[in-house]
Amino acid sequence: MPEKGKATDMEALREALIDDILSMTEEKILAEAKEDNVDLDGNLRKTKALFDQAKKSAAKGKLKAAQAAVANNVFSNVVPMDRERFAKYDAALRTGKIGTSELTLAARNGSGLSEEDRRKLIEDMIELGIPLPDEE
Known part of the structure; x- marks a missing residue:
């Protein structure tokens, strides 16, 4: 387990990196990615796939919640009729x-x-x- 001081230092480093990335312009991010030979199109496809997967997962969650609600309340409004x-x-x-x-x-x-x-x-x-x- 890391010591408390080291964990705090790591948290500070993480925050600094995040702030640095968020302050960059799109052009600078793209330039650095090209310098590092990053496959921009491949990363874009992967990111879109992740978003699509997240949307599907959220939709499935909503569907399951709706199904559970219906299952719990399915006979509450039945009108007896011969x-x-x-x-x-x-x-x-x-x-x-x-x-x-x-x-x-x-x-x-x-x-x-x-x-x-x-x-x-x-x-x-x-x-x-x-x-x-x-x-x-």
Whole structure:
């Protein structure tokens, strides 16, 4: 293990080198790299590859976090619905009337809706407690 004084000296040297590099202009950095026969194109490709890999890694991390969130909350918003009740809501949706209320244009009286949109709309009506005509 390095002594405390040596560790401090190494830290100071590291800081000085970093400050020196950061204070250099791009032209000076390129000139020194050419003097040292550094493959600029190769280093650029490697750097871009590292950034691409970091982006992919971050995206995978976000995906895993989202998957975990979904897995922990997957059944919290399930609306129980039997086929008969669904059919009644579907019929009411297609007529454009639920009880004495007219459906808004957003519902489009059930026309032009995909099956998934129709199912979600019916689930929303049940969740909101909108009664069917025979339930009022």
